Amino acid sequence: MSRAWNFVAGPAGLPECVIQKAQEALWDVGPGAGILEISHRSAFFDRLMYDLDAQFRRIGGIPDDYDVLFLQGGATLQFCQIPAILTRPGDHIDCIHTGFWTRNAMRDAAFYTDVRYAYDGAASGFEHIPEDSEISYSENPRYVYYCANNSFMGTEWQRPPLTRYPLVADMSSNIYSRPIDVRAHSLIFASAQKNLGIAGVCVVIVKHEFLEACQPEPRASMFNYRRLVENRSMLNTPPTFALYVMKLMLDWIDGQGGLAALEVRNREKAAIVRSAIDDTGGFFRHVGEPQCRSLMNISFRTASREMDGLFVAEAENERMLGLRGHRETGGLRASVFNAFPVEGCRVLAEFIREFARVHG
Ligand SMILES: Cc1ncc(COP(=O)(O)O)c(C=O)c1O
Incomplete structure (x- = not known):
């Protein structure tokens, strides 16, 4: 597998x-x-x-x-x-x-x-x-x-x-x-x-x-x-x-071409996921003010703890792991550190859009 x-x-x-x-x-x-x-x-x-x-x-x-x-x-x-x-x-x-x-x-x-x-x-x-x-x-x-x-x-x-x-x-x-x-x-x-x-x-x-x-x-x-x-x-x-x-x-x-190239790649990865969150018309909301959002840890949430839990469970069924937020904050968090591939961000972005369409 x-x-x-x-x-x-x-x-x-x-x-x-x-x-x-x-x-x-x-x-x-x-x-x-x-x-x-x-x-x-x-x-x-x-x-x-x-x-x-x-x-x-x-x-x-x-x-x-x-x-x-x-x-x-x-x-x-x-x-x-x-x-x-x-x-x-x-x-x-x-x-x-x-x-x-x-x-x-x-x-x-x-x-x-x-x-x-x-x-x-x-x-x-x-x-x-x-x-x-x-x-x-x-x-x-x-x-x-x-x-x-x-x-x-x-x-x-x-x-x-x-x-x-x-x-x-x-x-x-x-x-x-x-x-x-x-x-x-x-x-x-x-x-x-x-x-x-x-x-x-x-x-x-x-x-x-x-x-x-x-x-x-x-x-x-x-x-x-x-x-x-x-x-x-x-x-x-x-x-x-x-x-x-x-x-x-x-x-x-x-x-990969060093840190400047990694920055370009990391910005692209974060933008892929963040724009999917934007596309859900408020079903998901970003955590953190726009000018201080992390490239590494994309925090977001739905309106309820139950819906967040359902998102995590359905994502796991699709073999996406670790999307639960920090134990103190709750919500959702996608960590996309250096090694995380661009393709995985595209898969998550598609899943976010589809989840909002079905449950929104
Ligand atoms: C920003 C930050 N500082 C410190 C730590 C603690 O690191 P360690 O577990 O290596 O002590 C972490 C771990 O997640 C972290 O994210």
Whole structure:
């Protein structure tokens, strides 16, 4: 039986060529052993890490004065690692609060530092991403924190907020879906399982200058980015298979023509689904204001929870998986990360139109 159209919010589907190459690597990746059995201290793996780092930097246009780390613990570990490492006693940070993921991140940050809110999106039901004029920064926060794509609600920043303070971004659900303005940030982090491969790796891109300014005292190794940088992310045993799959994903991204080409493709995919929603004459409505809708997570809903449930059930019968909205928001959500094919968006768009025609 053919594979289903997989709209889950993560871990997300992978390109078929990546799955096939990963399968082949299980048996023998070259030196007579499979990728699951290779030492991270072997020449093979050492080379892989050099290549991964170089390719990741080239694709993302990451300047030389930024370090790249490939860590474990997911984005959620960064929710505490960043404030634990980068703030000092007496500091505070500013958060631009746009939903579930900034809330979770700040809940953890509050164990380490004082959190202030430069903007609170709760009043808009998190359907709005603020203009710069709507954000009120406090006096000298150590950094400003925001989430570039709110996967839970389906809203996305079209460009980073403008601030003179160091900017920290959670890009877990839109990294490498389009070109990134790295220079606007002091630190970017993203777990891999949506756009860059499988669960197990979290990328941290951090400016040297920011690390130097923030980290005065000695720290335990895992809470010391500098030691992790010096050890090229291999202070301890790294998630070898997940790193290998990330390398395959980067090869795939290169094959697609890089981030600019991916952006064109991702815009086309989102437009196919969004225009089908528009065509239903209000039977389905978009979640999120027009200027801040996500390319990665298309959130929409009908007028009732029951109708949403029926849509999910009928879609599953047609082998479309994962269309239920986030557990906190309800509604519907189609996640169409980098690897999701254009054809799958066309199938969903047709299904949306037909569903509205039958049940409208
Ligand atoms: C925007 C965002 N941040 C953080 C996370 C948490 O990532 P992890 O499960 O890797 O900790 C997610 C997961 O869905 C996410 O979408």
